[in-house]
Amino acid sequence: MTATATSPGQGAAPGVPHLDFDPFSIEFFADPFATHEELREAGPVVYLDTYGVYGVARYAEVHAVLNDPLTFCSSRGVGLSDFAKEKPWRPQSIILEADPPAHTRTRAVLGQVLSATAMKPLRSHFAARAEAKADELLARGSFDAITDLAEAYPLSVFPDALGLQQEGREHLLPYASLVFNSFGPPNRLRQEAIERSAPHQAYVAEQCRRENLVPGGFGACIHARADAGDITHDEAPLLVRSLLSAGLDTTVYGIGATVYCLARFPDQLAKLRSDPTLARNAFEEAVRFESPVQTFFRTTTREVELGGHSIGEGEKILMFLGAANRDPRRWENPDRYDITRRTAGHVGFGSGIHMCVGQLVARLEGEVMLSALARRVGSIEITGEVKRRYNNTLRGLESLPITITPA
Amino acid sequence: MTIVTFVHPDGREQRIAADAGESAMQAATRNDINGILAECGGNAMCATCHVYVDAAWLARLPAMGGDEDALLDGTAAERRAESRLSCQIKLSAGLDGLILHLPERQT
């Protein structure tokens, strides 16, 4: 254990079980499931000595914390760093890292820009790109499902939907990886990411400006809402930045997770092939099963009772979304990937007022890509070493060599 | 306690007890009512919690907001005069006995 506590709280409330593993270590990331179980079984609330923070890993408590945003706030940062004590590494997000009423206004704008109504006109184009990608991959037969599929497909649709210029898009994935590493402690993953951040930050700042966004895209729609007076002209670029931060890498991990699941569970691939309309739920179930976004923090705004313990004001609480999504108290056969499961209520996209505002974009990409594969592919076989990619918040793969055969 | 009845397209009825302050969508998903998908968890984004409010109850619901109105234009099943999003219906004691009809499809 290398890290030391950076923003220690006032110490654990009496009776709260202490755990001393490091939830941001490579060993934990490599195989979190046994520790997730330990966390859930230790109690409804635990104290993580490594960082001096509370943790919740059962579904009920994770759900409760997510759904009481006035007590468990986001404005002091949703990472380990407490913005009341430490300056954020970049200007604070005006949606993710905001509380009502400030959040309500910015959320309404992104909620409308990314609503079901806004998805309708995108659908046929997103589907056509997915079909083309599936044809191309089937012709190749063997490829890396991460770079050639999970990354390649979102890169072929999302930056255009946002309205980004062609130049400089190679900054997008490194920037997102930086953002999600930054929620962790000052370990190597976070420090190295921030040290190398300058060129990526410069690129993103430039792309968020109105003159660089193609008319008709999500970015231009956000700026138009500033003309309407719903947000200010200074806020618009920051909301565009939220989509650049959270809109690409997350779907790469989500699609990667689904393909990895289908490769490991051939019975579920067979089910999907026999009924491709299950594609949307196959994606959703992979988001529950793998939880590409593993954790987020909240900070208490007052003394509060949680899981039978009294927690003081100003305490950081780490929510293990991935553990809640496999809590046997909530899910039947939680460790089974089941594409016909009723997935409603999983917290892979969060829950409550901050629940992922880009979820319909993610589902659209996931659905059309999986459905295109389901209608063409007979089998998926893993043909080489599966390598994990390590990030303080995201869970996913670096490399997944597979061979697919036609149906 | 507020009792809500969901009527499936085949006429089957399911009666559930809602908690105070819950939305009709939350009560439905908590009770595994199959015809309510509610993908966005009540954030007025997805329109997969569409219901047809029983004619007798329609006027007793608070008016809909702009977001809800816009989303109802894109529901999977046809929009009717009595269409609402169940996540936007807060269940107060005054709505005890509410009857909601489920559409043929949500996606």
Ligand code: HEM
């Ligand atoms: C599988 C893909 C995705 C996953 C698993 C995911 C996960 C999440 C989670 C767990 C949250 C809640 C954060 C919190 O409670 O503090 C969130 C919020 C958010 N997501 Fe996503 N996301 C995905 C895709 C996207 C996409 C495609 C976009 C943009 C187009 C996006 C933009 C956002 C934004 C802006 C927020 C902040 C919302 C708020 O604070 O109100 N996400 N996401």
Ligand code: FES
């Ligand atoms: S649950 Fe999504 S609009 Fe009601």
